[in-house]
Amino acid sequence: SAVISQKPSRDICQRGTSLTIQCQVDSQVTMMFWYRQQPGQSLTLIATANQGSEATYESGFVIDKFPISRPNLTFSTLTVSNMSPEDSSIYLCSVEGTSRGFGYTFGSGTRLTVV
Amino acid sequence: GENVEQHPSTLSVQEGDSAVIKCTYSDSASNYFPWYKQELGKRPQLIIDIRSNVGEKKDQRIAVTLNKTAKHFSLHITETQPEDSAVYFCAASHRDDKIIFGKGTRLHILP
Numbered sequence: 001s002a003v004i005s006q007k008p009s010r011d012i013c014q015r016g017t018s019l020t021i022q023c024q025v026d027s028q029v030t031m032m033f034w035y036r037q038q039p040g041q042s043l044t045l046i047a048t049a050n051q052g053s054e055a056t057y058e059s060g061f062v063i064d065k066f067p068i069s070r071p072n073l074t075f076s077t078l079t080v081s082n083m084s085p086e087d088s089s090i091y092l093c094s095v096e097g098t099s100r101g102f103g104y105t106f107g108s109g110t111r112l113t114v115v
Numbered sequence: 116g117e118n119v120e121q122h123p124s125t126l127s128v129q130e131g132d133s134a135v136i137k138c139t140y141s142d143s144a145s146n147y148f149p150w151y152k153q154e155l156g157k158r159p160q161l162i163i164d165i166r167s168n169v170g171e172k173k174d175q176r177i178a179v180t181l182n183k184t185a186k187h188f189s190l191h192i193t194e195t196q197p198e199d200s201a202v203y204f205c206a207a208s209h210r211d212d213k214i215i216f217g218k219g220t221r222l223h224i225l226p
Binding site: 031041042043044094104106109 | 219
């Protein structure tokens with residue numbers, strides 16, 4: 001099973017600034033997924049990150065706003081750029097592999113508040 | 116792309132009774148259907164899943180059924196307990212492995 005370390009766990013940021021979120025996995029994985037969960041809402045996929053190639057973004061999300069790096073098979077970052085209060089949300093990364101031997105596991109999330 | 120509809124959005128059941136949450140999906144190519152439980156302030160946790168070559172799967176008090184023809188799948192929780200109170204998400208995935216979630220069901224177990 002995969003274990004994900006995600007940081008920071010929370011942050012309060014000024015509008016117009018950027019925040020980079022990191023996810024470190026304890027095993028090599030082909031794909032990493034980045035999700036956003038707004039308060040009281042479901043999880044919305046932002047992008048899929050494969051090592052060695054550009055991330056694939058879902059409709060409504062663009063690289064300039066959410067640049068993603070995937071330098072190796074165990075690590076990825078998501079940057080939230082030029083933040084506004086509407087970006088206040090929980091951001092989670094996800095990879096395949098859980099303690100049950102199947103499915104996908106999530107990082108602990110980054111709670112972002114933009115003021 | 117895939118679209119997953121989930122209902123009800125809120126469900127209250129007496130402790131000991133059963134709870135059923137239903138989902139539909141739009142992409143007939145989807146072949147993997149996980150269910151996640153999310154407690155307040157915590158990350159989603161996988162509780163059960165089913166693949167398209169199986170019609171039903173059970174794990175203790177939890178079961179999932181899949182009707183590929185109708186593109187429906189459901190979560191059944193029997194003998195509900197207070198610790199079952201949480202938000203439950205269904206999801207669907209196909210060959211590109213990305214998981215698309217339903218909007219969630221907030222389950223309340225009443226004493």
